[in-house]
Amino acid sequence: MSLKAKNVCVFAHKRKIIDGVSVELERGSLIGxxxxxxxxxxxxxxxxxxxxxxxxxxxxxxxxxxxxxSAEARARTVAYLPQNRRTEWQLPARTLVMLGRFPHRQxxxxxxxxxxxxxxxxxxxxNATEFSKRSVTxxxxxxxxxxxxxxxxxxxxxxxxxxxxxxxMDPYHQIHVMEILKNVAKSGVGVLVVLHDLTLAARFxxxxxxxxxxxxxxxxxxxxxxxxxxxxxxxRISALNGKEGDRAYIIPWSRx
Numbered sequence: 001m002s003l004k005a006k007n008v009c010v011f012a013h014k015r016k017i018i019d020g021v022s023v024e025l026e027r028g029s030l031i032g033x034x035x036x037x038x039x040x041x042x043x044x045x046x047x048x049x050x051x052x053x054x055x056x057x058x059x060x061x062x063x064x065x066x067x068x069x070s071a072e073a074r075a076r077t078v079a080y081l082p083q084n085r086r087t088e089w090q091l092p093a094r095t096l097v098m099l100g101r102f103p104h105r106q107x108x109x110x111x112x113x114x115x116x117x118x119x120x121x122x123x124x125x126x127n128a129t130e131f132s133k134r135s136v137t138x139x140x141x142x143x144x145x146x147x148x149x150x151x152x153x154x155x156x157x158x159x160x161x162x163x164x165x166x167x168x169m170d171p172y173h174q175i176h177v178m179e180i181l182k183n184v185a186k187s188g189v190g191v192l193v194v195l196h197d198l199t200l201a202a203r204f205x206x207x208x209x210x211x212x213x214x215x216x217x218x219x220x221x222x223x224x225x226x227x228x229x230x231x232x233x234x235x236r237i238s239a240l241n242g243k244e245g246d247r248a249y250i251i252p253w254s255r256x
Contacts, residue, residue, distance in 0.1 A: 008057030035211035075103035100154035
């Protein structure tokens with residue numbers, strides 16, 4: 001099973017945001033999508049999720065054109081965590097997470113036992129069970145981010161697209177979220193993550209896709225992508241590199 005984009009182009013305000021991009025996400029892989037602000041990372045994720053229209057190219061889900069699937073089937077197959085995770089709805093956190101089960105539910109029917117169990121699992125995984133009855137409007141940004149991640153996990157889809165899932169989180173929860181995504185991938189889910197933290201990208205990702213000006217300019221293992229040349233060319237920075245045991249780390253150090 002795979003989720004593919006083939007030669008996708010996306011325009012916004014008469015400007016090309018995505019320029020002929022082809023990517024493939026297979027089940028069981030954890031891929032990081034990195035690049036500077038404005039590179040097109042979030043737009044690419046939205047296009048794969050079906051919430052952004054494209055001018056040309058194809059999105060294939062398990063070999064079928066995405067347009068050939070019903071909205072419900074697509075929502076069951078591809079879970080999406082957007083960058084904008086604010087809500088003004090005064091919903092209990094658990095109710096918000098239950099929205100992730102919408103493509104599995106029958107209209108006007110109470111949630112099934114399977115849906116309740118999926119929500120319980122998702123809340124537990126992100127350590128949000130303790131405030132599951134609180135209104136999401138009373139949560140901190142970090143707590144709210146974890147609840148929205150739980151909503152995406154509750155779909156239990158074979159593919160998960162997460163846009164900056166560690167934003168607004170303290171270091172403890174940033175590491176925890178990356179561990180969660182690593183375990184989700186190990187369970188057989190294909191996970192594509194937009195990241196700005198290069199240390200997390202180096203440490204946790206199986207593969208990186210490096211974007212600049214709407215194109216994938218390089219792809220491969222983290223050590224192959226986070227080179228001095230790429231960092232200078234794409235990010236205009238230099239960085240310090242090291243290893244702790246068998247794990248690499250990278251610290252952005254200066255502008256160039």
